[in-house]
Amino acid sequence: MTNPIIYPEPIEQAIASLENWLQSIGEQNILRHYSLSPRSLALLLLQKDPTIWQTLKQDDKQQQEVEVLLTVAENQLQYPVDLAIAESREKHARNLAGITIQTTQPAANSTQEILHRLSVNPITGFPILMVILYFGVYKFVGEFGAGELVDRIEGFFEGQINPIVNQIVAQILPWQPLQDLIGNDYGIITLGIRYATAIVLPVVATYFLMFSLLEDSGYLPRMSLMLDRLFKSIGLSGRAVIPMVLGLGCDTMATMVTRTLETKRERLIATFLLSLAVPCAAQWGVILGLLAQKPAALMVWGGLIVAIFLFVGYLSAKFFPGTSGAFYLEIPPLRLPKLGNILTKTWIRMKWYFWEILPLFIWASVLIWLGKLTGLFDLIIRGIEPFAVAIGMPPDTAPIFLYGFFRRDYGAAGLFDIQQQGGLTGNQLVVAAVVLTLFLPCIAQLQIMIKEQGLKTTAIMVAFIVPFAFLIGYCVNLFLNVLGVTL
Amino acid sequence: MNCHQCQKNCYSIKQKHSWWTRLTKKYRKEPLLAIDGNIALVGTPNVGKSVLFNRLTGNYVTVSNYPGTTVEVSRGIAKIKDYQIRVIDTPGMYSLVPISEEEQVSRDLLLEESLDMVIHVVDAKNLGRMLPLTFQLMEAGLTVILAINMIDEAEQLGLKVEPDALKIELGIPVVVMSAALNRGVRELKQTILQLLSFQPEPDSANVEMVR
Structure with missing residues (x-):
């Protein structure tokens, strides 16, 4: 599947290195039983997903490696990674919606609006x-x-x-x-x-x-x-x-x-x-x-x-x-x-x-x-x-x-x-x-x-x-x- | 909710009642179902996943007009042509990183179940806010169909969605529908069969893009 979004450069680098790392450890990878792509796993790690993080905690070494990669990315960005990720997605979504949705003259639906306000x-x-x-x-x-x-x-x-x-x-x-x-x-x-x-x-x-x-x-x-x-x-x-x-x-x-x-x-x-x-x-x-x-x-x-x-x-x-x-x-x-x-x-x-x-x-x-x-x-x-x-x-x-x-x-x-x-x-x-x-x-x-x-x-x-x-x-x-x- | 747990274990319940059904002679042993595919309905709360589930499977799960009606996973079988496809209805989720427990339930399902496909159900009125989840599902390497639901309400608000443009931009199949009015459900079923490659794609140029 093609990647729908290209994230800012430091995040893409972090994703790439996390993906590489996930592949390099192969069988030792404790996250491998999840049926998600490496890119998705990398993104979840970058967003500090609690469940994935919990799984990672079973292995100190792996956790430390991820933390290092995360810190590097965060320093480069000077901005919380999870916010940056969410922002890229939202921006892309807004753009897409802008291209594919047309607003014609809205039908007057004022009774609904009045009822809403009243309630x-x-x-x-x-x-x-x-x-x-x-x-x-x-x-x-x-x-x-x-x-x-x-x-x-x-x-x-x-x-x-x-x-x-x-x-x-x-x-x-x-x-x-x-x-x-x-x-x-x-x-x-x-x-x-x-x-x-x-x-x-x-x-x-x-x-x-x-x-x-x-x-x-x-x-x-x-x-x-x-x-x-x-x-x-x-x-x-x-x-x-x-x-x-x-x-x-x-x-x-x-x-x-x-x-x-x-x-x-x-x-x-x-x-x-x-x-x-x-x-x-x-x-x-x-x-x-x-x-x-x-x-x-x-x-x-x-x-x-x-x-x-x-x-x-x-x-x-x-x-x-x-x-x-x-x-x-x-x-x-x-x-x-x-x-x-x-x-x-x-x-x-x-x-x-x-x-x-x-x-x-x-x-x-x-x-x-x-x-x-x-x-x-x-x-x-x-x-x-x-x-x-x-x-x-x-x-x-x-x-x-x-x-x-x-x-x-x-x-x-x-x-x-x-x-x-x-x-x-x-x-x-x-x-x-x-x-x-x-x-x-x-x-x-x-x-x-x-x-x-x-x-x-x-x-x-x-x-x-x-x-x-x-x-x-x-x-x-x-x-x-x-x-x-x-x- | 309790009353709908039967979807999970409809076989055991069938057995429980079988003495009665056998008495009334309506009971006929069904052949063991061969499942041709496993698909999940996901999306933000209150976009009509359960209505669609009812439409696809003919089962009944409670449908209401407020977010959070579904808090547990329901399973049912959709018969599309000669194929038996297992459909899974999930509690609403906003993103792949869960905040509340209902979202956790859905996310765990995506993480642990082997799914052939997910149908991302979105509200046509708020497409822009819902697409981020589509991206995340695509990133996860899942086969995704985007089902733009409640198109009738969007039209009432004067919004016109162009599914073809969205299909090209995203590179996944897009179906415009209104599950409550039974609009677009047939197209969705066809798309499901196409993606499970039970049916030739009419437009072969799309196959590369889609798969």
């Missing part, structure tokens, strides 16, 4: 965000998904499916414990599948639909741009907005997307915040549905979680020294989303989410059944009860914290169940919602955290999160009681 400017952008949150999140996901849809499907389950299942089970299975495995209070169908399809699925489906729409319109990067300053103050660049918003859908997915963040420190803070203070769609959707009738309670919960998010983010930014990466993000054009793409994407995500949780929910049912059979379940619940009582909850809510161990959304769904059966006071709902939101991430998220951050870091995070969640719950309860507030 990026904080004065107009913040109200726009609020409107999107109100209609997209509160109205569509909260009231329609977690309210209307959940009520319908849940009602269908309770009214039609559960009684039939219980009846059939009672007739064909002679043994009470076996009946309980499939039906009754904690059965695979009557609890596990019901939670997954009736409570979690509608919430997740409506959220993914709304989120896909926002994604494809190009709004998210503009939101990041607007919120950049707020995020800077907690030690993250505006880039971190996207993983956080994605976390409101599924924290597992979002933890993976933290890879787009530049510095290790940013990734660590973002991962931590995701596991502590960013509830996933199934979880906040259910909580939204629960608290929707009590706006004051909803405000306390929302305000508290946001405050904790900002405060803990701020503290961890202080705690982990370093700088947040500079904010550069391609701002894609605003586009009219394609219906086909949105529906496909929502469908694929829903399917993935559902198959991910269904086995877990079924396992949870089986585990609870086993626990009940052996008495272990009651033992653990009796262990949790004092904590539940300490944060002002009735003792029979203890199981939902155990569910929370399995999955956040499972716990939230359990809370929903208790509320429907008889109820908790507004205060108790808020406290339980706060504790469950802060509580441990689900099993899938834990796995990804371990994969991305390592076992040790994850263990430290978990060791902080569990007591912290209960402590906050305790404080909220105390605070509400002392002030005599009833929500």
